[in-house]
Amino acid sequence: QVHVAESGGGSVQTGGSLRLSCVVSIYTDSTICMGWFRQAPGKEREGVAAIDSDDTTEYADSVKGRFTISKDNAKNALYLQMNSLKPEDTAMYYCAADYWCLVDGTRLGANEYVYWGQGTQVTVSS
Numbered sequence: 001q002v003h004v005a006e007s008g009g010g011s012v013q014t015g016g017s018l019r020l021s022c023v024v025s026i027y028t029d030s031t032i033c034m035g036w037f038r039q040a041p042g043k044e045r046e047g048v049a050a051i052d053s054d055d056t057t058e059y060a061d062s063v064k065g066r067f068t069i070s071k072d073n074a075k076n077a078l079y080l081q082m083n084s085l086k087p088e089d090t091a092m093y094y095c096a097a098d099y100w101c102l103v104d105g106t107r108l109g110a111n112e113y114v115y116w117g118q119g120t121q122v123t124v125s126s
Contacts (some may be wrong), residue, residue: 002115004079006095009120012085018122020080023093026115032100036069037110038091038122041071045094047108049080050101058107063089085124092119 020092027031035050046065049069050058057069069082078095095114103112 002097004095004097004115004119005115006093006117009093009122011123011125014086014124014126016085016124017081017083018085020082020093020095020120020122022078022080022117023076024078024095024097024115025076026097032097032099033107033113034071034095034097035101035107035113036078036080037094037096037108037113038089039094039119040091043091045110047106047110048093050107051078052102052107056107060108083120085122087124087126089122091122091126093122094119 006022008020029055033052034046037045038048039045041110048060051069064107070079094115097115098113101112
């Protein structure tokens with residue numbers, strides 16, 4: 001059974017930083033793609049950042065230069081370092097994984113991921 005679990009959410013003020021972590025149980029096989037997604041109340045889930053099995057990364061325009069996705073193969077872990085946070089970054093953040101995620105030139109399509117965590121809340125106050 002695949003298990004995906006996020007941690008590290010919380011509340012910060014504008015300009016602050018948070019680091020999200022995710023452990024993926026299928027990660028013993030390194031040929032997977034992993035990503036971070038977020039969903040704010042009343043909005044659709046959107047892709048934030050993804051990292052492929054060859055370490056290719058992709059970011060949403062709204063977070064480029066502020067967020068960094070990384071992984072630790074030894075720990076089966078995925079991370080999202082979020083700096084210069086803004087109130088519009090407030091959302092539930094989800095970790096997702098799958099064996100293949102590059103579709104139509106992007107790795108940020110939520111429909112392409114099969115395995116999802118329960119989410120961790122990030123709240124940025126002004």
